Every structure is written in structure tokens, then in C-alpha cells.
Amino acid sequence: MVRTGLRISVLVYLTMLLVLPVGIIFVRTFENGIGPVIDALSTAAAMHAFQITVVVSFYAVLANTLFGVTAAILLVRYRFPGKRILNALIDLPLAVSPVIVGLALVLVYGRTTGTGKALAGIGINIIFSIPGMVMATIFVCIPLVVRAVAPVLEEIGDDQEQAASTLGASTYQTFRRITLPSIRGALAYGIVLALARSLGEYGAIAVVSGRLVGRTQTVTLFVQERYQNFDQQAAYAAALVLVLSAVVALLVSRTLRPKEITR
Amino acid sequence: MSIKALNVNKLFGDFVALDDVTVEIPTGSLTALLGPSGGGKSTLLRVIAGLEQPDSGTVEIEGKVATRLPAQQRGVGFVFQHYAAFKHLSVYRNVAFGLEIRKRPKAEIKKRVTELLELVHLENFAHRYPSQLSGGQRQRMALARALAVEPQVLLLDEPFGALDAQVRKELRAWLRHLHEQVNVTTVFVTHDQEEAMEVADSIVVMANGKVEQIGSPDALYDTPENDFVMGFLGPVTKLAGELVRPHDIELFAAPETDTVEATVLRVTRLGFEVRVDLKVNGDDIWAQVTRGTAEQFGLEPGLTVYVRRAPHRAAIPVATP
Numbered sequence: 271m272v273r274t275g276l277r278i279s280v281l282v283y284l285t286m287l288l289v290l291p292v293g294i295i296f297v298r299t300f301e302n303g304i305g306p307v308i309d310a311l312s313t314a315a316a317m318h319a320f321q322i323t324v325v326v327s328f329y330a331v332l333a334n335t336l337f338g339v340t341a342a343i344l345l346v347r348y349r350f351p352g353k354r355i356l357n358a359l360i361d362l363p364l365a366v367s368p369v370i371v372g373l374a375l376v377l378v379y380g381r382t383t384g385t386g387k388a389l390a391g392i393g394i395n396i397i398f399s400i401p402g403m404v405m406a407t408i409f410v411c412i413p414l415v416v417r418a419v420a421p422v423l424e425e426i427g428d429d430q431e432q433a434a435s436t437l438g439a440s441t442y443q444t445f446r447r448i449t450l451p452s453i454r455g456a457l458a459y460g461i462v463l464a465l466a467r468s469l470g471e472y473g474a475i476a477v478v479s480g481r482l483v484g485r486t487q488t489v490t491l492f493v494q495e496r497y498q499n500f501d502q503q504a505a506y507a508a509a510l511v512l513v514l515s516a517v518v519a520l521l522v523s524r525t526l527r528p529k530e531i532t533r
Numbered sequence: 534m535s536i537k538a539l540n541v542n543k544l545f546g547d548f549v550a551l552d553d554v555t556v557e558i559p560t561g562s563l564t565a566l567l568g569p570s571g572g573g574k575s576t577l578l579r580v581i582a583g584l585e586q587p588d589s590g591t592v593e594i595e596g597k598v599a600t601r602l603p604a605q606q607r608g609v610g611f612v613f614q615h616y617a618a619f620k621h622l623s624v625y626r627n628v629a630f631g632l633e634i635r636k637r638p639k640a641e642i643k644k645r646v647t648e649l650l651e652l653v654h655l656e657n658f659a660h661r662y663p664s665q666l667s668g669g670q671r672q673r674m675a676l677a678r679a680l681a682v683e684p685q686v687l688l689l690d691e692p693f694g695a696l697d698a699q700v701r702k703e704l705r706a707w708l709r710h711l712h713e714q715v716n717v718t719t720v721f722v723t724h725d726q727e728e729a730m731e732v733a734d735s736i737v738v739m740a741n742g743k744v745e746q747i748g749s750p751d752a753l754y755d756t757p758e759n760d761f762v763m764g765f766l767g768p769v770t771k772l773a774g775e776l777v778r779p780h781d782i783e784l785f786a787a788p789e790t791d792t793v794e795a796t797v798l799r800v801t802r803l804g805f806e807v808r809v810d811l812k813v814n815g816d817d818i819w820a821q822v823t824r825g826t827a828e829q830f831g832l833e834p835g836l837t838v839y840v841r842r843a844p845h846r847a848a849i850p851v852a853t854p
Contacts, residue, residue, distance in 0.1 A: 429617035432584050433675075435604040436611040437631035437682055447630075451621040 292513055299506040310504035311511065318484055319492035319508070326400065326475075326488060327468035330407035334464050337408075338415025339457065343449070345416070346423040347431075363412045371409050372477025375402055398480035403488070406474035411464040418460030419453050426452050462523035466516045534593075535560040535718040536581055536686055541590030543576055543742075550576040551587065552742035558686075558720060558735075560595075563712045565733035566722045568765070573742040574722045578688050581720070583607045595685050610679030610717075614691040616671040618663035624650070624674050625659040631682035649677040652714070669700040673707075680715060689721035693728065705732050726766050730754070738762050760849045770818045772842055774851055779808075781846035782820035784830060785839040792839035800832045807832070811840065 299307055310316065344350075345357060363371065379386045379396035389396060396402040430452065434444040450457075472490040479486035483495065489508050497505035536558040543551040551573045558564050566574035579585040581592055583604035591600045599607050619627050626633075628649055632642045650656045653673040663671055672692060679687060692708070693701040709732050712719050723729050729736050730750040738745040738753065738761075746753060746762045757763035760776050769776045773793060785792055798810040798817070807827040809820045820840065822832075830838060842848055 426620075429613050429615060430619055432604070433611065433613060433617035433619070433678075434630065436582055436584070436607075436609055437678065438605045438634045439630075440605060443634060448619060 295506055295509050295513065298502070299510045302503070306503050307507045307510075310501075310507045313504070315484055315487070316492060316504060316508060319487045319489045320511075322400075322403075322486065323469060323488040323490075326403045326407055327465060329404045330411060330468045331461060331464050333404070333408050334411045334415050335457070335461055337412070338460060338464075339419060339453075341416045342419040342423055342453075346420050347428060360413050360416050363410050368406070368410050368471065368473030368475075369477055372406055372474040375406055375409075375474070375478050379405075397478055398482065398486060400486070402478040403475050403486060406478045407468050407471050410471055410474055411467045414464040414467060415457070415460035418456045418463065422453050422456040423449075459523050462519045466519040466523075469512060469515055469519075534558065535562075535595055536720065537591075537593040538577065538581060539591045539593070541577070541580055541587045541592065543573075543580060543585065543587050549742045551580065551590075554590070554739075554742070554744055556737055556744060556747065558718060560718050561716055562735050563709070563719045563733050564721075564735045564737060565729035566720060566737050566739060567726060567729040568724065568739035568745075570724055572740045574724075574737075574739045575690055576742075577739070578690050578720060578722050581686070582609050582611045582688050584611070608682075608685045610682065610684035610687040612672070612675050612679050612687070612689040612692050614694045616663070616668075616675045616695075618666075618671050618675060620663055623660050623662055624655060624666070627663065627674055628677045628681050630678060635682070645681060646677075649681055652680075652711070653677045667700075668696045669704060672696065672704065676711070680717070684717065687717050687719045689719070691722050691724070693723075701728075708732055730766070738765060740765075755847055757847055757849060760851070763847060763849050768821070770820070771816060771851055772813065772818055772840065775842065775848040776851055777842045777848050778846065779819050779821040781843045781848075782818075782822075782840050783843045784809075784820065784822060784826060785841075786830065788839050789841065792841040795838050795840045797832055797834055797836045797838060799834055800827065802827075811838075813840065 376397055379402060381390060381397060430448050431444050434448045470490060475488055476491060481487060481491050489512055493505045493508045534557045538554060538556045541551050541554045554577060566577060568574050576585060580587050583602060591598055593599060594607060625646055628646045629642050632645060650659055653676055655670060655674055693704050705728055736750055736753055737747045740761055746758045753762060754766050763769055763776050768779050770779045772782060793813055795811040795813045798812055801808040805824055807822050807824055809822060809832055811818050811820060
């Protein structure tokens with residue numbers, strides 16, 4: 271009885287919050303058939319927005335993968351002063367609103383600040399351009415790879431790595447041949463999560479990008495801008511693409527996750 | 534000397550793991566580092582392997598100073614208590630690992646790995662993964678893996694510690710046999726004195742980060758230098774202000790030279806051996822006698838006998854507090 275009750279309440283909860291809104295998007299998108307959807311998604315602005323999202327997500331995920339693995343190894347395998355602070359900093363993006371992250375980046379790298387001017391002097395623009403958007407996305411995704419990889423590193427211990435070093439493997443060879451294969455599943459899971467998060471990032475991007483249509487507009491910004499301009503067809507279609515890519519990413523991550531646990 | 538550790542010190546925070554330890558291990562020997570847990574024996578082994586850096590002191594391997602060499606350049610084979618099997622690699626690839634790192638030709642690797650798998654009786658398991666092996670098989674794989682790179686010394690950290698009693702016994706005999714076959718200088722850590730006595734030809738007894746005594750199993754058993762070594766290597770009891778071995782206590786029906794009067798408290802038969810609990814001058818002690826002796830004296834509670842330590846047997850004066 272209790273179990274049935276719990277099951278129903280969880281289902282109702284998820285339906286209200288998740289299934290219904292996403293379902294409505296789906297229905298609205300295809301209200302007038304598939305033709306208008308394709309038209310809406312193949313406009314120059316939409317294509318450009320997808321391109322920007324892919325580029326920003328790619329660099330953000332790449333940077334977070336490298337940083338995430340390094341930080342996880344550092345946190346699990348080494349003892350050093352400031353370790354607890356680093357550990358706390360990694361979770362900071364979960365606590366701080368992305369809008370504030372964006373604002374902070376503007377405050378540091380904005381065109382009126384010292385740093386911003388200095389960088390502009392050598393031809394690098396951070397704010398209102400791709401680098402700032404990548405930085406903002408990196409920031410909000412920081413914990414995802416670290417927190418996926420660190421527990422697995424902890425669990426496998428350092429016996430295998432030590433064994434490899436006594437057998438003559440260098441630090442790099444040990445990482446490449448022993449550590450990396452052992453964390454592969456968890457790493458892939460973290461990357462997928464980071465990717466899903468990057469694709470959907472809005473708040474921080476909205477602040478640092480300046481929302482320049484056709485220049486710094488990502489898909490999420492495109493959805494919002496189209497919606498406000500009463501172009502609901504384009505807004506729904508782009509939103510649906512985002513939802514579908516997130517669902518695909520999560521499905522992929524589900525197939526990766528159980529393997530890691532049973533191993 | 535194959536391995537020399539000279540005046541090695543190591544602290545973990547406030548804990549003294551190694552306190553001015555000096556040990557020399559001759560080439561080709563099979564040496565046990567024996568002692569209670571926390572005594573520093575594993576730390577010494579890890580310092581020799583280069584997995585741990587000493588705070589001071591030097592380590593020499595085959596005449597070369599290795600103190601600051603990283604583990605990968607020391608030419609040691611190391612076997613871990615929990616096998617440290619490479620879980621994502623097959624048994625074959627595990628054993629081949631060191632050779633692959635050294636970029637040996639494929640044919641040579643194949644030949645060598647096949648030989649080693651035969652040596653450790655795993656030739657039919659080459660394509661299995663470690664998770665499909667028993668504990669004993671994993672440990673034999675780990676040994677083959679360590680031997681593959683032809684190490685100058687083979688170091689084993691509690692190699693049988695995680696195995697059940699039966700497998701443990703088998704592997705002990707097998708390690709002894711293996712050492713005769715490959716004859717590489719071997720050092721293994723154990724806290725089991727029986728294991729050390731059975732397998733090793735030389736034992737280093739360690740406690741509290743210090744070396745207590747070094748010698749052959751017989752020498753340690755028969756002429757222990759202090760009460761710790763005496764107590765750790767075998768059973769002891771107290772007689773006339775000395776620590777003695779219970780089987781070195783002689784029984785007499787009437788007073789003899791150096792004997793003291795004792796009252797039998799209890800007689801416990803353990804197969805061929807008989808344990809006799811005695812009261813001597815108000816102290817409880819025990820003696821281990823054969824069944825024949827027990828029958829000869831007609832030992833039973835309340836009987837008065839006369840006891841002394843058998844001449845020339847190990848004894849350590851009991852420190853008076």
C-alpha cells in the first residue's frame with residue numbers, strides 16, 4: 271500500500287513538473303505539422319545559434335574534462351595545503367546563481383575594467399564574445415566532471431598505479447594505461463552531464479554575451495528572444511531540439527553509468 | 534649484499550614508522566620482515582621499493598644508491614597484499630605490462646609471458662580477467678607480473694594476508710619452491726611468525742619502527758636477544774624469574790638440582806601434546822609435555838611435581854618493574 275502510494279505521488283510530481291511541460295512543447299512544436307518546424311530551424315539566425323551553442327559547449331566541455339580529471343586526481347591522490355579550500359571551491363558553482371557568475375565575469379573582464387582594456391589592447395575580447403561565454407559555461411559546469419570521477423578514483427585506490435610504477439611505467443604511462451581505463455565510465459558520465467549542462471546554460475551566458483543576435487546568440491538565448499518577439503513556432507522548435515539533445519545525452523549517460531558500478 | 538638500508542628514518546606526522554633502521558639482505562636470500570602491525574615492516578619494504586621516501590638514511594640495491602630513484606627505475610618487483618591486479622586487463626596483459634612498457638618485441642613478450650604463466654600454473658587462464666580468478670590465482674598472477682621484468686629484488690607486502698588459511702598454506706610452500714627455481718633476492722612482510730619460520734631462511738624482527746633482531750629462524754627461536762623476540766617467535770611462560778618456552782620445562786617426581794615445587798592445576802590434552810597448568814610460588818605458569826610424559830607422571834589436578842628449565846634452552850630474565 272505504502273509503496274503504491276509513494277509510486278503514485280512520485281509519478282504525479284514528475285508529471286506536473288517534467289512530463290507535462292515537455293509534452294506541451296512537443297505538441298505545440300508540431301501543431302502545424304513538420305514543415306514550419308523545419309522552416310523555423312533553418313533560418314540563418316537559428317542555424318547560427320546552434321553553431322554558437324556547439325562551439326561554446328565544445329570548448330567548455332573540453333576544458334572541464336581536462337580540469338576535472340586533474341582536479342579529481344589532485345584531490346584524491348595528493349595531500350597539500352589548501353586542499354579543503356579547493357574542494358569547497360569546486361562546489362561553489364552549484365551554490366552561486368549563474369547570473370551572478372556572468373556579472374562577476376563582466377566586472378573582471380568588461381571593456382571598462384583594467385583587465386578588459388589590457389586584453390582588448392592585445393586584441394582579445396572576453397565579454398560580448400565567445401571567450402567570455404566559454405568561461406561562463408566552464409564555470410557553471412566545474413563540479414560535474416570532478417564529482418563524477420573523484421569517487422571512482424577513491425574506490426579503485428592507488429595500488430594499481432603503484433604496481434604500474436614498480437613495473438617501470440612513467441607517471442604519464444600509468445595515467446594512460448591504468449588510471450584512465452579505470453575511470454573511463456565515470457569520466458564519460460561526467461562529460462555527458464557537463465555537455466547537457468553546457469547546452470542548456472542560460473543565465474551566465476545571457477549576461478556575458480550581450481545577446482547579440484547573429485553574433486553571440488546561443489540556442490537558449492534564441493528561444494527566449496524568439497518567444498518575446500511572438501515567434502512561438504521558432505521558440506518551441508529550438509526548445510524541442512534542446513530538450514531532445516539533453517534526453518539523448520542522459521540516455522547515453524545511463525548506459526555508461528551501470529557498467530561502472532558493476533565493475 | 535643485494536639490499537642495504539642504512540639508518541633509515543621515516544615519520545608519518547608524529548608517528549615514528551622507521552627509527553634508525555639498518556638492514557642488509559644478502560643476494561639470493563629469502564628474507565621475512567616479521568613483526569606486529571604498525572611495527573614499520575611494510576614501510577621499510579615500501580621505502581626499499583621507492584613507493585615511500587625516507588626522511589633520512591640511504592637505500593642501496595645491488596650496490597647502487599637508490600634512495601632518490603623513483604620506483605620505476607629501481608628494478609624491483611613488488612607484490613601487494615590486495616594483488617593490485619589491473620582489472621581492465623586480461624591475465625596475459627597483466628603479466629605482459631612491464632614488458633610492454635619496455636617496448637620488447639611481441640614475440641619475446643609472448644614467450645616470456647607464456648613461461649611465467651606456466652611457472653605460476655595459470656597457463657589456462659591467460660584470457661580471463663582478474664575478476665574471474667580466485668584470490669590465490671590473482672596473487673600468483675601478481676607474482677608472475679612482478680617477475681616478468683626480471684627484477685633484481687622481489688618484494689612482497691603481506692602477500693598471503695588476504696587469503697584464507699588453506700590457500701595460504703599452499704602458497705607458502707609454493708613461494709619457497711618458486712624461490713628455489715628463480716632464485717631472485719626476495720623479501721616478504723608478514724605478521725605471522727609461523728609463516729616467517731616456515732618460508733624464510735632469514736628473519737628480520739621489527740617492532741615500533743626498530744629492528745629487534747636479525748637471524749635465521751632457528752637462531753631467533755633458540756637464542757632470542759630480548760623478551761619481545763622470544764615472545765613473538767613462540768609461546769612463552771614465566772619460571773623462576775625467566776621467560777622460557779613451555780616445552781622447555783622439565784618435570785620431575787622428586788626434587789632435583791634447580792627444581793622448584795609446583796602444583797598441577799589442570800591437564801588439557803591437545804592430541805599428542807598435553808598442556809599442564811601449574812602453580813609455582815603463587816604464579817600461574819604452563820608447561821607443554823608429551824602424552825607419554827603426562828601418563829608417566831600420572832598428571833592430574835592437585836599432584837605435586839618439581840620443575841625446572843631444561844639446561845641450555847632459551848631464557849630471558851624477566852624485567853623487574
